[in-house]
Amino acid sequence: MNGQPSADVLAQIKDIPIYRPSVERGHFPVLEKPEIARGFPDNWMTPALAAALDAGEAEFVLSTGTNHARMQIIRPPYFLLNSYYQLWSEHPDIADTWHEGCRRVSLTTVLATEHVARVNARKHGGPQAEPDPVPDLEQRRLDERTFYVNLRRDPALWDRADVERMFDEIRTAQAAHPEGRYHLDCSGPHLAHLVRKAVAWGLWPAFPQPASIVHAYEYTPLNVRRYLRHHFSCPVVDLFGSTELGYLFYSDRSGRYHPYLDRMSVELIPVEPGNSRIHSLIVTSVRNPHMPLVRYRSGDCVRTEDGSADPARISRFCGREKELLRTARGPVAQGDLDDVVTAASPRVFVHRLDTRAPGRALLQYTTFDGSPLAPAEADALRHGVAELAARDADVEHREHIPIGASGKYAWLVQDA
Structure with missing residues (x-):
């Protein structure tokens, strides 16, 4: 071809x-x-x-x-939104929630929330109007069907009040459907953070259960996908696309594209x-x-x-x-490191590879339960990273890995 x-x-x-x-x-x-x-x-x-x-x-x-x-x-x-809506309406696993008129709750980067609030402010107040510093739910409504709930850049820093507010807002989407069904649109890591906090604070029974879930904003690590499938009984599917192209591929509920x-x-x-x-x-x-x-x-x-x-x-x-790691054995992509991490332990949540030290690689990681990996898992992870990166490797458990300025996680830190 x-x-x-x-x-x-x-x-x-x-x-x-x-x-x-x-x-x-x-x-x-x-x-x-x-x-x-x-x-x-x-x-x-x-x-x-x-x-x-x-x-x-x-x-x-x-x-x-x-x-x-x-x-x-x-x-x-509304090119990208219409592309999303069309695919949602035709997806074999989740089209029912579209045709039932389920509301869409979006849990993704705060940049996306701020964009919607800014557009609404200028729609109603003129081209120079700015949204409130903390926009209310109506200011975060994209259209009749969709609103955004995240108000912080780093979801790891959500407090109990943040979680309870988001649950309350999600219930407004449930209330709009006769059977309390709604569609949850998310960045996979953002939703995983919300689940972790709900479980840790005894709020999981209050989590409004969605009828369908799409993660569509960034690469979603395999352990995060598995974590979400474990906690939710509804279909969890991935959409792949971009601002300029719309959506090009979708996964089914089994993960096949x-x-x-x-x-x-x-x-x-x-x-x-x-x-x-x-x-x-x-x-x-x-x-x-x-x-x-x-x-x-x-x-x-x-x-x-x-x-x-x-x-x-x-x-x-x-x-x-642009984020490939060049090694003596050829280029390494984010998905390649993800495979190594997943093989070592299903408990790893966020991970980041630092290759700035000559001849060495440091993998920093957090876990879903907050505890370091067992020695055998840590050794497996260390050996896997060393083999993949073609250099000596160390692993380091962290309680927190900050999210990037974009509201997405960087998997790789390397010299420019």
């Missing part, structure tokens, strides 16, 4: 300035993020796009920037030809009519069932390409 666009894609992008040289050459190279930004927005502007912007059918937004530099894009209003490539195609390119079975995900998409992306490097890494570059065999989304 050479990844070159089909005739129908060519017909839709031939007048866009950024693609004209490729159309003339008859070959499209991989599209990198810096190239998208160079000359923006003139490099994307057509009469049709200018008219859509004037009519409010297209808007400028920034990507989240939590995994790479923030990038300005052009898309229809399925493509959701509406007006899209994907190809895989080895991150290091001849030295890696990790592949870069390259996407061609005309789902967003205002900024179609041809052979776009999403920045995500995947593995396949057999190590081949066959997109039909994708079995794992294993992190970001």
Whole structure:
């Protein structure tokens, strides 16, 4: 598969300035993020796009920037939300909660909460209006169906009052359904923190049980997935996508991924030809009519069932390409370290690998129960990390690993 666009894609992008040289050459190279930004927005502007912007059918937004530099894009209003809603409504395991009209409670980064509050403030108070320092629930309502509950950057620092407030707010979503059902949308680690605190403080019986759960905001470690499945009887599924693309894949309740490539195609390119079975995900998409992306490097890494570059065999989304650890044995992705951690102990919660010391690696970790690993587990983890990172390794139990400024956890600390 050479990844070159089909005739129908060519017909839709031939007048866009950024693609004209490729159309003339008859070959499209991989599209990198810096190239998208160079000359923006003139490099994307057509009469049709200018008219859509004037009519409010297209808007400028920034990507989240939590995994790479923030990038300005052009898309229809509510593009990502509508992609989420469409997939939720069609997912074989959770579509029932969509069609029943279940409310969606979102438990994710405080940046997402603040964004919703800011949009609402400016919608009602003008372009310079700012939300209240602690926005109330109505200010955190995205639409009739969805509201956000997190008000702190680091979920490990939630106190009892935070947890009880969130439970009270979740009950308002339950009350809107005749059978008390609601849909919980989350970052996996955020929900795991909420469960841990509810259990530790004797509040678990008061946890409003959801009818379906999606984690969709970041890589969710295998131990976190297992922890959530253990505590919740409803389907727990993963959605994979991005601000600029919408959602591309979904997992079923058993963890197997399925493509959701509406007006899209994907190809895989080895991150290091001849030295890696990790592949870069390259996407061609005309789902967003205002900024179609041809052979776009999403920045995500995947593995396949057999190590081949066959997109039909994708079995794992294993992190970001910019966050690969380069070793003498080849590149290591976030998912590779996650496999080592999971094999050593199901008790490890948050973990972070520090490789800044020459020739050494330090894995810091927390556990779900707060206690250090037993010596045998710690030794297994140490040996696994040393083998993976191709260097001497130590492990260190921590009571707390701070979350990043983005509201997501960094799995790797290394020299720039």
